[in-house]
Amino acid sequence: EVQLVESGGGLVQPGESLRLSCAASGFTVSTYYMNWVRQAPGKGLEWVSILYSGGSTYYADSVKGRFTISRDSSKNTLYLQMNSLRAEDTAFYYCARGLTYSSSYFDYWGQGTLVTVSS
């Protein structure tokens, strides 16, 4: 059974850092493209970052230069290193597995972890 479990969220002050983890089971993270998607409280979904199986990474303009996506194949875990956090980064962060079959979509999602940036 495919499962994604995020952890690492919490309350931080503006300018601080946080690292989110997404532990995967039931499949191998390195063989799929993996994503982070966030949702500010009461708002819509915003794609944040993608890590392709080949290692290429891309970021939303809103986080480029501050966030870094990575994976540890030995732990089958996806990460999101978030630096220089801002109040507007406050959101639930979901990891999502990507699949391509006639279209590229997110077929499995984690339960989300809440990041709150506030002084």
Add this chain to the structure above:
Amino acid sequence: DIQMTQSPSSLSASVGDRVTITCRASQSISSYLNWYQQKPGKAPNLLIFAASSLQSGVPSRFSGSGSGTVFTLTISSLQPEDFATYYCQQSYSTPPLTFGGGTKVEIK
């Protein structure tokens, strides 16, 4: 970047109603369009991929159609468990993989 616009942003409907949600892309995206359902406090759940393909396990009352710039998600007979927010997402030109703003389906 491709912009996705959903309409309406919210709607009220009764159990048994036929409900249609529209998603428009700022440029042609062929059939690279997916739909998700999100219930309060839960992660989104894939309903439809490639504009009209039903994800495994999703009830057949959900259907998707469209190509190019205009797409629709239809619920043929609304059930109590269908009250949720629905999002479209394009994957034609990525990254970024952009979502629509969402449509909240509420009980009338």
